[in-house]
Amino acid sequence: MDFMLDINIPTPKETINYREPILLTGSCFTEHIGNSLQELKFDVLQNPHGILFDPASVASSLVSYVQNKQYTADDLFYLNEVWQSWQHHGRFSHVDQQTSLQLINASQQRAHEFLKTAKWLVITLGSSFSYRLVENSLPVANCHRAPGQWFRKHLMSIEEINTVLDNSLYQVLKFNPSLRVIFTVSPVRHIRDGVIDNNRSKARLIEVVHHLVNKFDRLYYFPAYELVIDVLRDYRFYDIDMVHPNYPATSFVLEHFMKHFTxxxxxxxxxxxxxxxxxxxxxxxxxxxxxxxxxxxxxxxxxxxxxxxxxxxxxxxxxxxxxx
Structure with missing residues (x-):
């Protein structure tokens, strides 16, 4: 008797080899995969900007690696006693402005050099919701506990998501023509958006990703989202917050990743x-x-x-x- 749905995961015509560097970027679920691959001694670089959730932030970060953008003091702001960047995770924040810039630019340089020779890029998208600064409509990657009235919450349309990702992929693949890309959608529920809006958000990501995979011959889709939501399909595979997949769930996903993509x-x-x-x-x-x-x-x-x-x-x- 079967107690769970089966899922067909096509194995790409090209699969990952230990000798091939892997750049991973995106949501917190990226780090579940990245940490596991790193522990197994694959050559990986993960989240040079820190955790990123929305397509606008992911696309912007990828373009910055291609261009080897170097940040200046004008790109930082001072809040909660530390210098911070709207485009970076809090791990780059620091009480000293120059130290924060050094951390950011060192990561930028490393990402630029790594991307030159990387053979695989794994992009994990978490949410279609993008937060924009009210004063200038700038998309932010991290709100850094700033007052809520500073931001406008924006649900990106399918067209918007497709445009930013398509443009960034064009630049990335031009920069490194041998690169192959694996898209995933995070199974982490963004429950603060509400169950209904979380599902709307995930649906838009899935639609765009499949459009891009069908457009480019070097793009693939790994169904991490479907493995947790549709195959495991049980709250016992979630942490106590009922939002984040737990260790058995992430191990299950990694087993399928290794089986089909290495x-x-x-x-x-x-x-x-x-x-x-x-x-x-x-x-x-x-x-x-x-x-x-x-x-x-x-x-x-x-x-x-x-x-x-x-x-x-x-x-x-x-x-x-x-x-x-």
Whole structure:
């Protein structure tokens, strides 16, 4: 007896290999995928602007990486005792203006260089709602706890979303012609918009993404949204806030991502790396025992063997840990 719907996930004609750099950008669900890939030792760079939710912010950030935009003091504002950028996540905010600019511009430079040689770009869209400053209609990526009356909430139309993403993709693919793009829509519910408006918002993202995927031959769609909403389809797969998918749900999504969007060699290597990663997290009750010493030696040898066999892996941290 089947207790959940099956889902057909077409495997792209080109799939991710460990040797291929991956840039990830977008909503908080981007970091679920990115952190997992990073833990498995894929070459990833995620969210150089920090978490971004709406298409306008994602598109603007991608263009800024192509152009290697360098921000100045005029791009910052002072609020809540720190300097901040409307285009960046709070992790770039700082009490010192120059430090904030250095953090932002260092990330810009790294993203520009990474995008030159990246083989994959993963874009996770979270919401069609965009917040605009009342004084100049500037779209903001983060409200930084500023007073609500500073902003106008705008539900982007399908045409608006398509325009900003299409234009940014044109520039990105011109900058790096070998790049391939994977779109996902975040299964995180933006419940502050209300259930009805959240569904309207997600529907617009899905419509535009499929239009773009059908337009460009190097664009693909990974159904993270459908895997959680339609396949798992149960609140037990959400965190206590009933908004964010929990660990079993994100693990389920990652399993399908690895199965359909990475090649056979990478899946085999990832399984071996996962064993090393799990062992690294092991907490010994009696670290002075001979049994624990043998455990460390065994995994030190396995990590060195895996590193020697696959030179593209970066396992030195694990080798040093087990060899201490």
């Amino acid at each position: 090649d056979a060699e990478s899946q085999q290597v990832a399984a071996e790396v996962q064993k090393i990663v799990i062992a690294r997290k092991h907490k010994a009750f009696h670290p002075a025992t001979e049994a624990h010493r043998k455990f460390l030696q065994s995994h030190h040898d396995k990590a060195k063997e895996l590193q020697a066999k696959y030179s593209f892996l970066k396992l030195q941290e694990e080798i040093d840990y087990f060899g201490r």
